[in-house]
Amino acid sequence: MTKVIETDVAIIGGGPAGLAAAVSARKAGAENVVIIERHHELGGILQQCIHNGFGLHRFREELTGPEYAYRFIPEVWDDPKIDVYLNTMVLDLAKDQSITAVHPSHGLITLRPKATVLAMGCRERTRGALNIPGTRPAGVYTAGAAQRFVNMDGFMPGKKVVILGSGDIGLIMARRFTLEGAEVKAVVEVMPYPAGLTRNIAQCLEDFDIPLYLRSTVTKVHGKDRVEGVTVSQVDDAWQPLPGTEMHIPCDTLLLSVGLLPENELTQMADVPLDSRTQGAVVDQNRQTLIPGIFAAGNVLHVHDLVDYVSEEAEIAGRAAAEYALRDGDTRQEKITVIPGENVSYVLPQRLDPDAETEFYLRVTKPIDRITIELGGVRLAVRRLVRPSEMLKIRLRKDHWEKLKQENGETSLELVLDAKAQPVPSPRAQREGVRQ
Amino acid sequence: MEKFLRCRGYLCTLDLGSFLHSHIPNEEVKWLGKRSHYDAIVIGGGVVGTAVLRTLAKLELSAALLEKETEVGWGVTKANSGIVHSGFHSEPGTWKTKLSVLGNQMFDQLCEDLDVPFKRNGMMLVAATPEEEEIIKHYYNQGLINGVEGMEILDQKALHQLEPNLSPQISMALRAPSGGIVLPFELASAQAENAAANGAHVYTDMEVTDIDYNGSVFIIHTKQGMSFTSEYLINSAGLYADELAKMCNLDIEPIIPRKGEEYLFDLKVGDIVSHTIFPVPTPTSKGILVIPTAEGNIMIGPTALELPYKDDVTTTPQGFEEIFSSTQELVPGLNRRDIITSFAGVRAGSPTGDFIFQLSHDGKGVHLRGIESPGLTAAPAIAEHVLTLLKDAGLEKPAKKDFNPRRPRVVRFNELSDEEKAEVIQKNPLYAHVICRCETVTEGEIVDAIRRGAKTIDGVKFRTRAGMGRCQGGFCTPYVVDILARELGVSPLEITKRGGDSYLLAAEAKALLKGGTLCD
Structure with a gap:
């Protein structure tokens, strides 16, 4: 007979989102919480991120990934009302929140939680998703897999490296490989601006004289058994390679840092509707999905650039999940849909309770020097030097709701959130801190 | 070392x-x-x-x-499309016809004995113009002569009932239910x-x-x-x-080397067609197909490019465009964003x-x-x-009395019922340890594959599907390297992707700093 576990809140994933959600669910009064983690330890991807820079916003300190994780892990371990199931893989999540998982000593287990928080994180985009032509030798890795080899297993995947994509993990790995004695020949980015944080461009590339090629991509992989080189070409505005711009770079390793995708296979098993922009669930300000009782937080919901905000978001979800479990259901009212407008690539939450005071998480579609954020025509904030790599947080306050009602009469059921470009006061603001 | x-x-x-x-x-x-x-x-x-x-x-x-x-x-x-043909494509009296019609009939028993996934999903040869409809009728008649059983010609309505995602332009189809798919x-x-x-x-x-x-x-x-x-x-x-x-x-x-590129889609689009969909053939090949694989993916391809050499297994932008645009005419709902990997192989083209x-x-x-x-x-x-x-030529040997045609069953954890899963875990706890999360492949399956002869990352991947899913080994490769090294009793530095010099790892961390170069 399969073991059946009843609990107030089940959390799928023991990374930064799952940890923060568990602590916050307990603080909000959940009697018991279960964390299900597929790995043999808590902390998720943080454990392989041995560089520092985590926690600047939350703890006002520069922590390494494991240090950041250990700001939460002891609290989880020391709480007798939080059960942690390690080495446990969830195989199925049903719409009624019944969870089937496989555990090393109990075998198959079933969880019946009153509320569930999805915190499965994300995965890296691969070569296949990009469809890079050429041969298929050994030596093509996602940046995260290479990070695991170097930082956790103690092996160097290669000695001469080209990195495709300027995402943060790729930039971090450029520095890591250099410090380990390998040669990073180039970082290649298809966009006209880097995908990673500005501080990582400075600290990981510029400090080590690693060239960054913008508006370029890898157009061919060479090598029979092992990578022997790549062809890099410049691209036009439609990202098509420009003939005649090919450059051959000999290398034994190609690292891919070309974006992260929320891992929503379980979410889809439970028929939770997803947002095609974030590739994560559609949620309200409590991070509740459209399936009552199922919440989501962290990179499974949308890919964050800073773990600090993952924790913050997971606290919202954990608290709301506990409240849901305690009152044994949802007192739902009609929600307002928030639609991303001008220059906004996505916005969370996608749905709001009327009068909800919350914070929007959003990203812009391109770098802009000065924007005003407007919801339904009401100005919420002004921001300078925004770029797609950095998520914006914009508070929605009571007075905004009052203005919305003044301007729109009774609030409509759809509100557009715009990031309107404004004239720049000084040309100095146009300075682009990246070598072309 | x-x-x-x-x-x-x-x-x-x-x-x-x-x-x-x-x-x-x-x-x-x-x-x-x-x-x-x-x-x-x-x-x-x-x-x-x-x-x-x-x-x-x-x-x-x-x-x-x-x-x-x-x-x-x-x-x-390795790069074969995996189609078990019904036998209407080749001309009567050829070895191809004789042996493929016979071989087709042997597949049920063979795959049952060897526990190899095999499914008779049927083939559909489709036409969109009156000229192509004539060609289809020719193949129907050829199939009759070749002894292909169960064929039928479907009109526009009937074919779309069976395959609603086929292009509305397609007006006629030859359906051969004895066609199948297998993992080569x-x-x-x-x-x-x-x-x-x-x-x-x-x-x-x-x-x-x-x-x-x-x-x-x-x-x-x-x-x-x-x-x-x-x-x-x-x-x-x-x-x-x-x-x-x-x-x-x-x-x-x-031999005439003939290269073919293929592109594989995410499992989530696996049910867009159930039959293997063929356009009318070209002189050198059966054309570019939409193939539901035995593992539930959709694969498109192959190209047929004659080459002067035998080892070109590159995929190319031209190959992709050729394949993708052709298959759009068959199944317009296929989206290039759902492609998870591509590969190419070279066929041994016959000079006759x-x-x-x-x-x-x-x-x-x-x-x-x-x-x-x-x-x-x-x-x-x-x-x-x-x-x-x-x-x-004189070989005269009696049959082996104790020949056992059956291969020990392969545990495919993801396909088991909950009861069966509990049972295999009871027997071997390694089946409770999921290594490949995209395809739900357990450590038990990987160890079994190694004991059956897998020695490389690709050997494990092709036997178990570990690393074949949407993350393409991004998460599980380091773990599979570890398991292979442990089971084979070698250093992870010895593990290759597919033999030869396809080593995954170059050196121990810090070795490069010490001036050590282990793998030059």
């Missing part, structure tokens, strides 16, 4: 009762100067060579297979495994460099330094069969257009050349035909 210690050139005997690590990867196997004798030797471990070996293993004789790659099934077979690599490795379990020997990383004949036995020399003698020799070296035939002094036309069976040395050498499509379908019948040819 010195380079010469790397695990290659080993004998896999696969005595599954007590089989653990009979392939001794941990130490250098001293092939140099060693010679072994067998009654019959098969050169080339593709789906045909392994079928021949298994057929030989049914007799009281000693048989061995020599494969130049690190695992069987890694030549032409799995079939080749299962045949080798079963042959080995019945006493045959499989040598991988064993590349034949020359063949002599002393009047009574073949003397086969290898790059690894070991030599073999045998009374009978079967050349099923695929792309390289012409070169081996020349070693036996046959004057032959060379038909399979070629050529004999040397009074019939004691049998050379199989130009085994192009539908070679996979025909493979079990080709093996029977080869046995007939050997018998004609």
Whole structure:
């Protein structure tokens, strides 16, 4: 007979989102919480991120990934009302929140939680998703897999490296490989601006004289058994390679840092509707999905650039999940849909309770020097030097709701959130801190 | 660790009762100067060579297979589309027709015995113009002559009822329900495994460099330094069969290498069609197809590009555009964003257009050349035909009384019911440890694959699907490296993607800083 576990809140994933959600669910009064983690330890991807820079916003300190994780892990371990199931893989999540998982000593287990928080994180985009032509030798890795080899297993995947994509993990790995004695020949980015944080461009590339090629991509992989080189070409505005711009770079390793995708296979098993922009669930300000009782937080919901905000978001979800479990259901009212407008690539939450005071998480579609954020025509904030790599947080306050009602009469059921470009006061603001 | 210690050139005997690590990867196997004798030797471990070996293993004789790659099934077979053809495509009276229609009928029993996933999903040849409709009728009639059973011509309404996602332009289809899909690599490795379990020997990383004949036995020399003698020799070296035939002094036309690229979609679009969808054929190929694989993915391809060389397995932007635009005319709902990987293979194109069976040395050498499509379908019948040819040349051996046609069942954890999952975990807790999260592959399955002969990342991947899913090994590769190293008793630095110099790792961390270069 399969073991059946009843609990107030089940959390799928023991990374930064799952940890923060568990602590916050307990603080909000959940009697018991279960964390299900597929790995043999808590902390998720943080454990392989041995560089520092985590926690600047939350703890006002520069922590390494494991240090950041250990700001939460002891609290989880020391709480007798939080059960942690390690080495446990969830195989199925049903719409009624019944969870089937496989555990090393109990075998198959079933969880019946009153509320569930999805915190499965994300995965890296691969070569296949990009469809890079050429041969298929050994030596093509996602940046995260290479990070695991170097930082956790103690092996160097290669000695001469080209990195495709300027995402943060790729930039971090450029520095890591250099410090380990390998040669990073180039970082290649298809966009006209880097995908990673500005501080990582400075600290990981510029400090080590690693060239960054913008508006370029890898157009061919060479090598029979092992990578022997790549062809890099410049691209036009439609990202098509420009003939005649090919450059051959000999290398034994190609690292891919070309974006992260929320891992929503379980979410889809439970028929939770997803947002095609974030590739994560559609949620309200409590991070509740459209399936009552199922919440989501962290990179499974949308890919964050800073773990600090993952924790913050997971606290919202954990608290709301506990409240849901305690009152044994949802007192739902009609929600307002928030639609991303001008220059906004996505916005969370996608749905709001009327009068909800919350914070929007959003990203812009391109770098802009000065924007005003407007919801339904009401100005919420002004921001300078925004770029797609950095998520914006914009508070929605009571007075905004009052203005919305003044301007729109009774609030409509759809509100557009715009990031309107404004004239720049000084040309100095146009300075682009990246070598072309 | 010195380079010469790397695990290659080993004998896999696969005595599954007590089989653990009979392939001794941990130490250098001293092939140099060693010679072994067998009654019959098969050169080339593709789906045909392994079928021949298994057929030989049914007799009281000693048989061995020599494969130049690190695992069987890694030549032409690996990139095969996996279609078991019904037999209407080829002209009546050809070897292709005779052996593929026969081979098709053998697949149910073969795949049941070997526990290889096989499904008769049916083939559909589709037409969108009156000219194409005429061509379809021609193939229907040809199929009737060839003895293909169950064919029917479907009108526009009927075909869209069966396949609603086909382009509305498609007006007629020839449906052949006996067409099927199988995993070519799995079939080749299962045949080798079963042959080995019945006493045959499989040598991988064993590349034949020359063949002599002393009047009574073949003397086969290898790059690894070991030599073999045998009374009978079967050349099923695929792309390289012409070169081996020349070693036996046959004057032959060379094989025509024909490259094909294929693109694989995420499992989530796996039900967009259920039949294998064929356009009307071109002179050189059956065209660019939409194929539901035996594992539930959709695959599109292949191209058919004749090349002057045999080792070009690159994918190209031109190949992709050709394939994608052609398949849009068949199944417009396929979205390029759902492609998870691509690959290419080179087929052994026949200079005559038909399979070629050529004999040397009074019939004691049998050379199989130009085994192009539908070679996979025909493979079990080709093996029977080869046995007939050997018998004609004097091979007289009784059937092996204790031949066991069945391969031990493979646990495919993801396909089990909850009760069955609980049961396998009870027996072996490694089945509770999921390594590949995209395809839900457990450590138990990976260890089993290694014990059945997987020695590389690709060997594990092709047997278990670990790393074949949407993250393409991003998460599980480091763990699979670890498990392989542990089970084979070697350093992770010794683990390769697919043999040769395809090492995954270059050095221990910090070694580069110390000036150490372990793998130059």
